[in-house]
Amino acid sequence: MDEDRAEPEVLASVERGLAVLKAFQPGQAAMTLSEVAKASDLDRASARRFLHTLLARDYLRADGQQFRLHPSVLELGNAYLETLRLPRIALPHLRNLSARFNEPVSMAVLDGDQAVHVAHVPSKRLMAANATIGSTTPAHRTALGRALLAGKPDAWLDGYLAAGRAGTPDDQPDAGTLRADIARVRRSGWLTTGSEAGVRSIAAPVHDATCGTIAAIGISSHADRVPESTLVDTVRPALLEAVQQIQQAYPRGENDADRP
Structure with a gap:
């Protein structure tokens, strides 16, 4: 250093x-x-x-x-998680979604350009990857992360896309695709993504009383098990209903450590 x-x-x-x-x-x-x-x-x-x-x-x-x-070392992270009201409010709704569709459900917040998982409900089915509390992923890589990025101002996104990143090509966001997904989130309140690992996901942002994005929740499934049409027609309404319930239960007009 x-x-x-x-x-x-x-x-x-x-x-x-x-x-x-x-x-x-x-x-x-x-x-x-x-x-x-x-x-x-x-x-x-x-x-x-x-x-x-x-x-x-x-x-x-x-x-x-x-x-x-x-x-x-878990004491360090648990002390922070214990101060967060949002994951505690969201967990019952995440559990309901996971039980209904037998798929893993996660909540993440944005830390810089990283999506940080703050709540997760696994499924009994085998998944290519399973999130853990505190794990981070470059936001542009996942539906959860892109739902979070949609809440950032355009000027911030311009800087984010202009920034060079070390690492593999996967670490470099495709500007056109990312902007299209962000526009979709802002317009519709949700988006779906696929991945090379054969995982298909749907995610939606969670807003506070001022319409600021404070988190996102998402559901993932193997692409060969759940077609995109099922995510859109069946899973999406339940996901958006859970988002609405979480937003209604979240304390209004208060400062909170949940805010990224």
Whole structure:
């Protein structure tokens, strides 16, 4: 990390410790000292000190030369989730949708350009991918994320589309498709998407009393099991009804940590 870029009110040590924790990703659950140092942009000596501090405080555990997250890190996320009223309000409606269609149902909020899952009800059916609370996905990749992006101002979206992104081609949003989907959400209040993994989804934004987008909920299914016509004709009315019920139950005119 470049200390010259540090903000005067930001503690570099805390920033580095968080970088070490964030280095552990779903595809990189166990990491060596060298791997952590590289992922967090630290030298080996600094990475070692942060790792052993987190180990001593039970946020990490060691298996030989590898480090893994300890379940205690859940305390950090759970403290935030416990302050959110919106997922608690939404969960009964998500459960009803999941039970009715036997499909997974999720709620996400927007954090920067990432869709963050804050509630999820799995189904008994096998899915190609299953969301977990706190998991993030680039917003342009999913119906949930695009429903969230539809609530952003056009100037913000212009900057989002103009920003270069490192990574695979999947990390680069197609401007034409994304703008068409956002227009569809703004016009109709919902959209459907498909994916190369064979998953078809439908999602809709959730608004507060000022019509600001505070979240989105969506239902996913294997494309070979549920045709798009079923999503539109059968699932969509139930999804929009759940959105309406959540909006009616959500506290009106109050500031809330649920707001992205």
